[in-house]
Amino acid sequence: MKSSEVLARRLTPKLIKTKSLAVTDEEASDLSVTRLSISNSLTSVHKQCEDEDTEATNKLLDIGRVASWAVGFEKLLNDEMGLYVFTEFLKKEFSQENIQFWTECEKLKKFTDLDEVRSKANMIWSTYLHDTDDGSCRINIDSRTRQECYQSLLHKPNAHIFEKAQSQIFQLMKLDSYTRFLKSNMYKECIMSEMEGKSIPYTKPSPPPPTNNEDRSKGNDSLGKIKDEEKKDKKRSPLIPWTKGI
Structure with a gap:
């Protein structure tokens, strides 16, 4: 090779x-x-x-939002939409003052300024606990609790003075109104709308922005109401006399 x-x-x-x-x-x-x-x-x-x-x-x-309202009364109240729908239901039963009182008490608990607490507490008392024309109280609480609230307003106002009264109203709504609400056509309509993917028929409307003229009008109306209340107070004073203790 x-x-x-x-x-x-x-x-x-x-x-x-x-x-x-x-x-x-x-x-x-x-x-x-x-x-x-x-x-x-x-x-x-x-x-x-x-x-x-x-x-x-x-x-x-x-x-599952609407369905969750049936889990418990607290669940309903903690949902903004649920609270609104339940309030609308109570309006039809002419007992909306119960949920309104409960809501105002919740707002009061968030106040920290003493003057604001006094003003808010005074409003709650005069609106929901003060004697009506027939001598009765707007909300259904026992007389002892009502008297305790009054004494607290006079001597020791704070953001939690209505807790006992609020608890009584809470139990009243939970055992009575809430049970009827879950059986009502209003709640059934909400459930059906949710299952069908539709909007809840009872939705809180968004208020239109006020104009300048409306603001002035509301301010004048409020001033007029305050003056009317002052005239009524001279005859019958539902408000707590804070200034007397100062």
Whole structure:
């Protein structure tokens, strides 16, 4: 065999091997790109699934909103829409003063300024606990609790003076009005609307923004009412005489 042929045979495997290695590197590069593309696709799909799951969960929570009112009376009162619908129900039963009193007591608890507490407490007393023309109280609480509230107003006004009266009204509504509410056509309409994906028929309307003229008119009306109340107070004073103790 010629020396040239031997040399060719010796070099040929090395060339083939080198070529084979070059192809392997190219394939590895392509594979890396493919893996990166697949990883990005999986991440995108995973994020999309998470978004869809979150949206579905939110829809389920929203769909069960009205149904949750039947879980407990506290659940109903803690929901702004539930509180509004329940108030509308009590209006039809002519007993809305109970939920209004309870709501005003909740607002009073958030007050910290003593003057504001006194003013708010005085308003609550004169509106819901002061004697009416026939000598009765607007809300149904026992006379002892009412007297305790009065004494607290006179001597130690604070943001929690109506808690006992509020608790009595809460129990009254829970055991009486709330039970009837869950059986009412109003609640059934809300449930059906929710199941059908429709808006709740009893939704709190958004008040239109007042104009400047309306603001002036309301201010004049309020001033007139205050003057009328002052005239009535001279004959019959439902308000607590704070100034006498000063």
